[in-house]
Amino acid sequence: MNTRGHNRFGGDVAVSGSRLRARRLNHPSPLWGSNGVAFGPDGRLYVAQFLAGQISAVDPATGDVEVVVPMDGPVQSPDDLAFGADGSMYIADLIPGRVWRRSPQGAYTLVSDEVKVVNGITCVGDRLFVNEMRPGGRLLELFPDGGEPVVLTEGLALGNAMQLGPDDHLYYPHMMTNQVWRIPPDGGVPEVVAEEVHEPVAVRFDQGGVLHVLSRGVEGIVTRIDLHGGGSRTLVTSGLVGLDNAAFDAENRMFVSSYASGGITELHPDGRTREIVPRGLDGPYGVTVDLGGTVYVADHYRLASPAPADEGEPVAVDGADGADGADASDASDAAGGVTSLTLMPFVHGVTNAGGLVHFTSQYGDVHTHDPDRRTTRRRVTGLNEPVGITVGPDGSLVVAEAGAARVVSIDDRDTVTVLAEGLGHPVDVAFDAQGRCHVSDDLLGAVLRIGDDGATEVVADGLGAPQGLAVLGDTLFTVETGPRRLTAISLSTGERRTEAEDLPVGQPPGTAPRTTPALFTHGMVGAPRPFAGLAAGPDGSLLLAANGEGTVWQLKT
CATH class of the missing domain: 2.120.10.30 (TolB, C-terminal domain)
Incomplete structure (x- = not known):
């Protein structure tokens, strides 16, 4: 059998055998999970893949995926990323608690190894900020060229993806308490911006300054908060299970990632979705089937x-070529x-x-x-x-x-x-x-x-x-x-x-x-x-x- 197509396993897959016939029950997953996302200077969307230990760049026009930080490089578990003013990529390496700088030429420099469970990361011009995804976590400013980190605040209830708002405050979620907070980047007293937000995992501002809070839950909820309109809220249920992060392009199009099913999806304001990179399985690991065939x-x-994927076109392992299955278009998490x-x-x-x-x-x-x-x-x-x-x-x-x-x-x-x-x-x-x-x-x-x-x-x-x-x-x-x-x-x-x-x-x-x-x-x-x-x-x-x-x-x- 020769099964060709976009495959995270390294290109073509050729399973050989003599007695068995085989077919895939789902499409190969191009992205091994998708977490932090940010547009790079080249206009591509860069995706931190925590499970894979790598970072890929996605062309939003074609969906083409290129691995730019390989899994056998110095970065172990990238969970979020941001770009500095000079085009450098900054990476939150969660498990070892490291923050990396990758220069535009591809050279790696360790910025810090003293941040515990580092996750949320953002750049404000030449300045770099990170937070910790742990109870009692910190929000810090780091200095890539040297210098002691500055702790802006402590007591975060699981921090995660954050961003500078139009009011020049850093906004970040408290995942444990379902809140959104903000603090001036030069320090000060943090304040609550929104409470009772559905399972917040990331905060992002669109080009018009509207705050979007992504939910990590099964419904794929995005809460839009108009900070200039009295804090009025609009909830959009996307059906994208396990949202993780988002990025807006220059045309104000919203692209979201999913820690649970990978892929990259454009999410329209009315909740409609358009697949850029197909979602799929992060594993799978264990498998079972019941008497009804589920x-x-x-x-x-x-x-x-x-x-x-396609009941009518099984793919044989005895040397006969077959189709990979039906197309991947879908408006739900069954993509x-x-x-x-x-x-x-x-x-x-x-x-x-x-x-x-x-x-x-x-x-x-x-x-x-x-x-x-x-x-x-x-x-x-x-x-x-x-x-x-x-x-x-x-x-x-x-x-x-x-x-x-x-x-x-x-x-x-x-x-x-x-x-x-x-x-x-x-x-x-x-x-x-x-x-x-x-x-x-x-x-x-x-x-x-x-x-x-x-x-x-x-x-x-x-x-x-x-x-x-x-x-x-x-x-x-x-x-x-x-x-x-x-x-x-x-x-x-x-x-x-x-x-x-x-x-x-x-x-x-x-x-x-x-x-x-x-x-x-x-x-x-x-x-x-x-x-x-x-x-x-x-x-x-x-x-x-x-x-x-x-x-x-x-x-x-």
Whole structure:
């Protein structure tokens, strides 16, 4: 199969195999999440991609995307950016707490490494201001050419994207208290500008001086506040899940980003949208499918559902070329063949049974979600890096707790029982028809079977970082993320065969592995841990979470 098109995995993707036919259930995602945005001197829109650890430039006329700050460069986790008067790009590198200057010639200089959870960043002429996204955070002026930072104010309740207003005050949100504040850039007493603003994540002024406050919630609300008209408000519901930031061009067109689904979208004053760069999946990581054929994916910030891009034109893996699917035009968050079901706290592994969807969180939680009632309850908390999850024959939830090197079960009373411990780095679990539990360990390079007494036996070893697991009949399938292949293992004979190769999982070829650590603070987590999930469908197909390109693949004989 040769599937060509705009792909964040590094251009053309060519998955090879002999027995399986495959198709994408959604379009590849050109942007690996989209956070801070700002127009550069060249007229392009620059996009900070926190999850990818890179910055891309978007041509708003064509939607073309070019990576300008690569993921294997000095910047680890860019969350916001701004341009100075000389054309320098200033970058808020959130997790390590660094602020960078990138010169117009592409040279990097460290401005500061003393700002904790640095996020909001803006330039006022030659002056540079940043704030901290943490309880009790600070707003500071930094000096790129040297000098001690100046703290303008403290006590921010999670700061984020800010901007100088027409009244020469710096405006910034308090995400925890749903407020917008302002302060003179030379210091002074901060004051509240607006209260009871819906989940504010960014403040932006248009060319007419109207304040726009973006909401990070599921509805995609933008609150417009006319500061010259008595503070009158207008609410626009865009339907763009998880808005993050915005920028206005010289013609006063508003372009918005989404931390939850990526992409770049033009948002009209009446709420209409025009896609510039398609939205899609930030991951995906875990994947599952229910008896009705509905696919659920754990996409770090949300639970989402891909839909077949084009039922009539599957793409084969046996050498036949096929189409990528239908066009990506859509007025809702289903663009790119993906629908956001609900925002979730850093979902990673996912499974389903009996109409309920169960998932793990990188916060160490396990939750159960009812898609019909749209309710979610937390089952347990305090686990150490829970990843893959499945439902056992007795109805209990079984979780690969990678950070604790063990596998645990959770019963209907939410009691945690250790099934096996002393493993390497277990990442996924699956049961066979006989009710035996199998676990993949990407550190040991093995798939193990767990006995009733907690002892383990090797089913297959010498594997290349196996992660996702699924069982169909007598065959166990695993995703070897090192060599990027799908391997089938006979549970009766141990015989192995390669089902597909060159899978778009993991980082793009030629890039060094990211070592960005997880960061836990109020409402914030670091970059997702690598996980390429696998699930068996009721029709005998396999579903692969291709986290390298932002798609789900269906593979079937």
